[in-house]
């Protein structure tokens with residue numbers, strides 16, 4: 326048998342790894358309630374009509390060829406307009422690079438920043454590709470604590486402790502996956518100060534920046550004076566177009582500290598030629614068109630968020646911090662299970678409900694699970710009665726034992 330690169334064979338993506346046993350169950354004729362994936366399209370959310378139309382028209386009018394490696398200039402201009410309007414950030418076309426989702430943006434950044442054994446500070450818990458991508462490219466993801474007792478805000482003291490001579494960047498995800506936290510302005514300021522003190526750039530994942538139900542999203546790009554920011558965003562969440570695979574990096578670099586890094590990122594972009602051309606026209610239309618769809622969707626999501634929170638808080642043995650953005654909750658459970666993975670897999674086996682185990686998001690996620698609140702109320706109701714039944718059954722069994 327041919328050997329594989331251990332960096333590849335060790336890759337884990339918890340949100341998709343748990344789907345394997347669920348698919349097996351479905352192949353055996355069972356019906357599973359899938360709450361593992363942050364994909365709104367699975368529950369009827371769709372990109373706005375004007376964006377779908379622009380995507381289709383691009384195909385029909387023959388715009389099916391390669392595009393420029395950094396992205397179509399008109400899309401990059403649209404991104405500049407968006408960021409100026411929302412965050413009062415001033416960007417040039419050359420500061421924007423269109424990518425195949427935020428996933429590719431992250432790969433480009435991590436690979437460019439890597440110098441043998443470099444460390445990237447990432448949140449713990451974190452969206453799993455931050456861990457896997459950093460490791461894949463030879464780096465070391467160093468988790469800093471998100472504090473559950475403080476609404477899952479980053480613990481700045483812990484962040485400081487994790488900085489070493491090998492640290493190359495600090496990554497933040499705000500609004501956050503998996504916790505749903507939306508960070509306070511003071512936290513963002515403190516992170517900028519810390520990054521400035523150590524001369525580090527901030528990787529700022531803002532893919533949920535329009536999905537805030539409570540409070541206000543603050544981007545480090547609006548507050549920075551000299552600290553460089555690589556801001557990540559895309560079509561997947563705010564525009565409900567996960568399958569279009571559209572993302573971007575916007576560089577805010579007041580003192581040109583990132584010139585070489587940006588050159589590296591652009592070299593990687595040329596190596597993969599370009600992103601999907603017609604999808605870029607769809608994304609452009611989504612960015613510049615009406616946001617009426619978002620108002621409707623946010624209303625639905627907010628009522629699902631409130632219902633899910635209420636139901637989870639009614640279940641004995643669960644503790645959950647109210648999410649303020651995105652579409653996830655990250656409850657803590659108590660019970661007889663040896664690991665959170667065992668909890669999730671046993672729930673799947675017995676009740677046919679699929680969550681993601683908390684430790685799949687990092688050490689600090691242990692003893693938790695992540696659920697989405699995307700489905701309609703009837704599915705959420707069914708899910709949480711099954712969960713309640715499951716927890717009662719096992720907690721009671723332990724008391725009797």
Ligand SMILES: Cc1ncc(COP(=O)(O)O)c(C=O)c1O
Pocket residue numbers: 363425426427428429452498501502530532558559560561567570571572
């Ligand atoms: C924080 C975060 N970043 C990035 C992504 C993936 O983004 P994309 O679909 O643009 O690759 C996700 C998807 O769930 C996410 O939650």
